[in-house]
Amino acid sequence: MATLEHITTAEESYAFKLRGKLFLIVGPAGAGKHTLFERIKKIIGKDEEYHFPKRVIQKAKTAEDVEDFEDVTKMAFISMVSKGEFVFHWTSHHGSEHGIRLQDVQQALDNKKKVVFLASRQVVKEAKEKFGDSYSVHVVEITAEPEILKTRLHEKSIKAEDIKQKLKRNEALEKEVAANAVNHVLIRNNSTVSSGASKLLQAVLFQGASADEPEIVVAPKVVEHKEEKKVAAMEAVEEPSQIHINEDAVLEEPKINHQDLLQQTLNELLVADETLLEQIKSKASASDSEHVATKKQTVAAPRPASTIPLPTPAHVPIVANKKVAVVKEQPVINKIIKWALAIGGASVVGFFVAKKFGLIKKSEK
Numbered sequence: 001m002a003t004l005e006h007i008t009t010a011e012e013s014y015a016f017k018l019r020g021k022l023f024l025i026v027g028p029a030g031a032g033k034h035t036l037f038e039r040i041k042k043i044i045g046k047d048e049e050y051h052f053p054k055r056v057i058q059k060a061k062t063a064e065d066v067e068d069f070e071d072v073t074k075m076a077f078i079s080m081v082s083k084g085e086f087v088f089h090w091t092s093h094h095g096s097e098h099g100i101r102l103q104d105v106q107q108a109l110d111n112k113k114k115v116v117f118l119a120s121r122q123v124v125k126e127a128k129e130k131f132g133d134s135y136s137v138h139v140v141e142i143t144a145e146p147e148i149l150k151t152r153l154h155e156k157s158i159k160a161e162d163i164k165q166k167l168k169r170n171e172a173l174e175k176e177v178a179a180n181a182v183n184h185v186l187i188r189n190n191s192t193v194s195s196g197a198s199k200l201l202q203a204v205l206f207q208g209a210s211a212d213e214p215e216i217v218v219a220p221k222v223v224e225h226k227e228e229k230k231v232a233a234m235e236a237v238e239e240p241s242q243i244h245i246n247e248d249a250v251l252e253e254p255k256i257n258h259q260d261l262l263q264q265t266l267n268e269l270l271v272a273d274e275t276l277l278e279q280i281k282s283k284a285s286a287s288d289s290e291h292v293a294t295k296k297q298t299v300a301a302p303r304p305a306s307t308i309p310l311p312t313p314a315h316v317p318i319v320a321n322k323k324v325a326v327v328k329e330q331p332v333i334n335k336i337i338k339w340a341l342a343i344g345g346a347s348v349v350g351f352f353v354a355k356k357f358g359l360i361k362k363s364e365k
């Protein structure tokens, strides 16, 4: 069977490229086949590599029709069938007859074109049997979740009972396609129309592409948003060898309140000595100046695990308030103690001096 999977030699690949290709776009009612197909026709409709046979449909045209088809009566259709004018024909779930002209398709295939048309899942097996050996046949199945199909059919004013029947019929036809489709591509049209159309276009452009045609290239991720910039910069600093300074990608510096940090440190050490306090204050202010000097030149690097964790905004203010009280009260106590010691010391010295010069006499009993 002529499928992509069965090609093993260069000669076969070249022969495959030279062949005409048949693309049957199939799927359940409401899947979006017409919508996506019309969308891609606007893009590749004039490309001579492709051919889109006009379908013959036993149906009067209406303003709502998006498809350009040849409308015929039932009698005319039956007559065409009897003359062997159709390569495929089927009765749709709406009950109307559909046909694809044999001559139209054969001519395009002979000209090595890609022949693309909407078909019924009923003709997938027939397509494989009729064309599988001479041309490459591709089945692109467009589908969507049952709930989505239901909603779309409901919006098309189809009666609830009919929707139920279509969905039931759908299960059997899905199995039929899975069993008979060659070069089968499944497209879930669950997202936007443009995303579905993009998938359909890729299936038609690249399915059946030979080795010398371009592969689908996944573009590198473009960092657009501020949050994504942060993540990208974080990823870069994870690996030291990859660090480079990029003004646009500089992270916001972590907000460190040095005053809070100083007060927390003081809390931990329970500093009572004014000299030590002055030393710590001058160190903190020196570190602030360094911080300002380096801020614009470097991408913030992650702190090593051994660094003392910074205070979190949640607990710093409470600790800081307590600390303010300790820092202000301590020198007063010191002074009182110093004065008490000085007065006490002076009294003791005065007592011994007075005794030495006889100013104080022993009391007699």
Ligand SMILES: Nc1ncnc2c1ncn2[C@@H]1O[C@H](COP(=O)(O)OP(=O)(O)OP(=O)(O)O)[C@@H](O)[C@H]1O
Pocket: 027, 028, 029, 030, 031, 032, 033, 034, 035, 036, 152, 153, 155, 156, 189, 190, 191, 192, 193, 194, 196
């Ligand atoms: N990706 C999509 N997102 C939202 N709505 C969609 C999407 N694709 C199609 N539709 C809508 O779903 C409805 C059915 O689409 P469409 O007629 O193309 O389906 P169909 O498979 O051709 O159905 P049928 O076989 O019955 O003709 C339309 O109203 C269409 O606008």
